[in-house]
Amino acid sequence: MKNFALIGAAGYIAPRHMRAIQDTGNRLSVAYDINDSVGIIDSISPQSEFFTEFERFHEHAWQLRRDPGRALHYVSVCSPNYLHHAHIAAGLRLGADVICEKPLVPTPSLIDELERVEQETGRRVYNILQLRHHEAILALREKTRAAPADRKFDVELTYITSRGKWYAESWKGDPRKSFGVATNIGVHFYDMLHFIFGSLQRNVVHYSGTEKAAGYLEYERARVRWFLSIDANDLPPEVKGKKPTFRRIDIDGQLLEFSEGFTDLHTTSYREILAGRGYGLADARHCIETVDVIRTAKATSGEGNEMHPMAWNLR
Known part of the structure; x- marks a missing residue:
């Protein structure tokens, strides 16, 4: 069982990621969104920690690294498009692989930058191309x-x-x-x-x-x-x-x-990534x-x- 974090938990596409995490037999450990309309978590993963401030989310995720059984394996990014690059980089630097919605980033130069962060961290970025x-x-x-x-x-x-x-x-x-x-x-x-x-x-x-x-x-x-x-x-x-x-x-x-x-393509994508x-x-x-x-x-x-x-x- 892998431990997941979800950034952008109140967004339109987030429930598909929550279900994909559940359907592949893994655990949504922590979720973050600036909005608190995330009641759908109750039907999928009510035990998940939830934060509305990125600093508190990041500190919690960082502390999880101290416990091998709770450390994050993956960070899923469903935030607004313009935040993808920053959230992907943060996830990689937390020691996790990152699964991001499309569009991954707006420009090829930002893909180059993420390749550098991959090399620095030894972790990988995956794009949902369902x-x-x-x-x-x-x-x-x-x-x-x-x-x-x-x-x-x-x-x-x-x-x-x-x-x-x-x-x-x-x-x-x-x-x-x-x-x-x-x-x-x-x-x-x-x-x-x-x-x-x-x-x-x-x-x-x-x-x-x-x-x-x-x-x-x-x-x-x-x-x-x-x-x-x-x-x-x-x-x-x-x-x-x-x-x-x-x-x-x-x-x-x-x-x-x-x-x-289209219903199960996110779950298929997760299975392929895993x-x-x-x-x-x-x-x-x-x-x-x-x-x-x-x-x-x-x-x-x-x-x-x-x-x-x-x-x-x-x-």
Whole structure:
């Protein structure tokens, strides 16, 4: 049984990490969040220590090192995006391996810095890249690998996950903290595309705003038109008013269905990490490089066959 700490225990994604810790037979020893709305801990790990001040959490975690039976093995990071780097580094320096939500960090230079901290501490960082464990994604990857080496697939990615007015008031609506909509809701899709279709060769941004973004990516094995949005007005008529999210990937005109099968992917990710097969800094670098370019690039009008259909009205 491994001892875990959880940073960001009141966040949206934290319960999946709590359940993954429980489902893999391990112990959530201590949790931290500046907010105290963490009652879900009662149904998962009521014996866990909890702190709302990082200094007290850190001191408690440091003292646990004195007892080999209580010392932390892992620190799971679910805090706001802009705090990931600091919390990862703190976890490593506590003598634990770190499991972090995506986006790991905003820039490749911060991955370089975390590699230095790994070397200094002898511990490792793992990124939750759960789509790499999805059965439909794994099947498509095998299909791509079996295709002729010179074949490039034509892909259209559309992801609309509507958010209410609260979003703009939260840290997620502040690009200094979330790093923008493409990074915050899109980074795992860019990792998925790289995982399936190989290295990125071209990255063009057609539109970048506070609520949506669109562009074109060309990989070794695919040409991808993409559109991401948190605006409910972008939902197609058949979904609007019925579901808050629309997720679609067309590959050479065929729909990739992967709307289901997400429930247990965090637990799968934890099992792989605990078995020594987790995805580390080198695995996360490609998607971080991708979103770094998207976030800093100047939007440009593209060629007709490179633009996502929903991007035309944004020009």
